Amino acid sequence: MKIGIDLGGSHIAIGLVDENGKIIEKVEKNIKLNDNLISEIEPFIIENIMQFKLLKPIEMIGIAIPGTVSNNKIVKAVNLGINDYNLASRLKEILNIDVKLKNDAKCAALAEKKYGELNQYQDSIFLSIGTGVGGAVIFNGKLLEARNVPGFEFSHIVIQKNGTLCNCGKRGCFETYASMKRLKEKISKEFNLNTIEGEKIKKFILQNENNPTLKYIINNYIQDLAIGISNIINIFEPEAICLGGSFAYFEDIFIEPLKKALIEGDLLFNKRCDIIIKLAKFKNDAGIIGATLI
Numbered sequence: 001m002k003i004g005i006d007l008g009g010s011h012i013a014i015g016l017v018d019e020n021g022k023i024i025e026k027v028e029k030n031i032k033l034n035d036n037l038i039s040e041i042e043p044f045i046i047e048n049i050m051q052f053k054l055l056k057p058i059e060m061i062g063i064a065i066p067g068t069v070s071n072n073k074i075v076k077a078v079n080l081g082i083n084d085y086n087l088a089s090r091l092k093e094i095l096n097i098d099v100k101l102k103n104d105a106k107c108a109a110l111a112e113k114k115y116g117e118l119n120q121y122q123d124s125i126f127l128s129i130g131t132g133v134g135g136a137v138i139f140n141g142k143l144l145e146a147r148n149v150p151g152f153e154f155s156h157i158v159i160q161k162n163g164t165l166c167n168c169g170k171r172g173c174f175e176t177y178a179s180m181k182r183l184k185e186k187i188s189k190e191f192n193l194n195t196i197e198g199e200k201i202k203k204f205i206l207q208n209e210n211n212p213t214l215k216y217i218i219n220n221y222i223q224d225l226a227i228g229i230s231n232i233i234n235i236f237e238p239e240a241i242c243l244g245g246s247f248a249y250f251e252d253i254f255i256e257p258l259k260k261a262l263i264e265g266d267l268l269f270n271k272r273c274d275i276i277i278k279l280a281k282f283k284n285d286a287g288i289i290g291a292t293l294i
């Protein structure tokens with residue numbers, strides 16, 4: 001048995017995963033960003049793994065991190081406010097089990113490649129669109145990674161000069177236009193909804209389809225998303241693209257307009273008459289399952 005942990009921007013989930021990638025047990029906790037986030041996360045992880053250890057022997061612990069991981073250390077997780085932290089060695093010291101860390105989108109891509117929607121493709125792109133935007137490339141059946149720093153920071157490719165300020169410190173990053181969090185915040189603010197809860201925002205969109213301001217916001221969102229994705233397509237020419245994160249819950253609203261913007265817009269270098277866009281099979285469990293495949 002392996003442990004997969006998904007450390008997200010708003011919650012942490014720990015799963016006991018069998019050799020077929022199936023989650024046997026799972027515990028979750030919502031987290032709020034604060035300066036003592038680590039002191040909140042670590043005891044939760046340790047306590048629960050101690051419990052899991054009583055059930056089954058644990059081979060390894062994999063942790064999906066929403067940020068940059070290098071040499072098994074967290075270099076930068078801008079949406080969590082964590083920098084230069086050696087979570088793996090801290091946990092190994094206490095639990096005496098090998099701990100491996102990897103970027104969460106890369107973990108999710110590994111899960112989709114091995115057990116999910118990308119299984120039949122050799123060249124594919126995975127994008128997780130949620131609090132931020134994470135990405136990974138599978139090329140010739142393998143996850144691409146650079147040697148020193150991990151790279152593939154699709155969320156921080158600039159799509160607008162002097163654009164919106166990003167959590168990374170740059171301006172105009174893809175993430176500041178394409179993240180679901182930013183879209184939900186924009187809609188909530190514009191219509192005084194006092195919530196950024198996905199279900200409520202989705203309901204509001206469906207009930208106000210013909211509102212011109214809402215149409216404008218959503219159309220802009222789709223255009224920005226298409227620009228970012230087209231840049232990635234033009235570089236890697238994938239057979240398929242898999243989209244995960246909270247975006248997946250809005251599939252019926254966004255997928256067709258996105259496809260249309262990619263195919264009919266003047267964005268792709270090599271024109272396509274169809275684009276295979278898959279929705280992540282594992283939704284919120286992708287990080288947990290993928291973390292056991294590191």
Ligand SMILES: [Zn+2]
Binds near residue numbers: 155156
């Ligand atoms: Zn950025």
